[in-house]
Amino acid sequence: MSYAYFFGCVIPSRYPGIEYAVRWVMGPEGLKLDVSDIEEFSCCPVPGIFYSTDRDTWLALAARNLCLAQKNKSEIVTVCNGCFSSLLKATEYLSEPKVMGQTNKVLSKIGMKYTGIPERVEGSNRRVFRPVSVRHFVGIVHTDETMKALSESIKRPLKNIKVAVHYGCHYLRPTENTAIDDPNDPIKVDDIVKILGAESIEYDDKLACCGAGGGVRSHIVELANALTEDKFKNISNENADVIVTPCPFCLLQFDTAQKSFTKRGIPVVHVAQLMAIAMGADLSKLGLELHNVSCNPLLAKIGVTEVSR
């Protein structure tokens, strides 16, 4: 199966290094997966705005992206919990024939039609339509085969590094949409972290929200930051060296909120960036110096010199 990258809005506008890391990790120098670009992909669209105010508009905009993947016969690789849950939820809505019909009426205005990807049933002339598959980067990496390839490609083992994994709400819930991990005891990011040689620490309220979702960050940033602070305290109590998340929006929240409540920050990176570090990518390409909280103490502990340009 071929994949198509879906980077969304937060990564290109705030953390381009995540995009580099994902491309590098999945590409020929990394896990050698068959991934291509679909340049017409737009915003997922962001659930906190569109799903919150008009489901019909949200669904038509999401279905437009799905149609592009359908045409390419690719699975969508999301790197953000928001994009993941928005697009995945859209495929569920579209599995209702009536809803699909209504959405296609809107899409007909731009010459598109969502059907799912046709597949011939073996041994007959019948075709079935499979919904466009929406995947999370973590789910793609976490297969026996890929994890084995990953363990064999570690160039800079992350020895003695204490990682606080933050999954983020829309990786876990609502469960009928996002059943890629155990919602009450998720393991996939922890597993990846361990394969990289680091320790994934336990801390209180590990599954709590970062505080940013649903428009809270844009609406009342102090409220979002207060929730982040609670979580940060628990992480800081366990002396974590780095916070690792599969979501750029949670990353943005942890990375920017810290200055409102602490001087001694803890660096925050996307799981793809941590993988790229351990797999030996060029550190100056991971955009780490664009993060608010300096990643240099982390790099020093791994035993590599600071990134400078």
Added chain:
Amino acid sequence: MGEVEKVFISGLREKLIEDKVITEQDLVPEFASEIIRYGGKDVMTCLQCGNCTGVCPISLKIEYKTRTTIKYCQFGMKSHTLSTRWVCATCYRCYEHCPADLNPAELMIALRHIAVREGIVPPFVKTAASNLLRYGLTVKPDEAMLKEREQLGLPQAAITKPGWERVKKDINTIIETTKYDRLLGITNKEEGE
């Protein structure tokens, strides 16, 4: 109803409704059916057990309680409820923990649908939605970010290529068709244009 300001955690200011005495004229009997129409199908079946409030990260911090909001909806306290504003983080914890398998998060989303239809549109919603109309993305990378991309050796951003015009056109067509632009009062024109 007068509003008072209360100060909560870390100096956070909350506008609360001072006068909790609600008269019959303040109630909107068809409010629950409106909520159901916009996807909050569980409004009337809530048992008021309070589990949702107990697990809600926002309810811990401010004068917003998930269960209470649902009760207000059942009573038909429309203006009261819509003033609760956009504080739900849509974390879906309430949904995971509801013993009756109800979905309070979708109810909060239904309230937002109703709020924007009453003209209560938070500025950040307008900004993000107009960005999508204007640029084809809800957050647009600025010049500095585009430079960073070049330095990192990333492929040229699609939004800077000629093909992006078609993307913007299609997005505009979708939004005009669903009349979302009129709902929010947004246009694809830059300020002052």
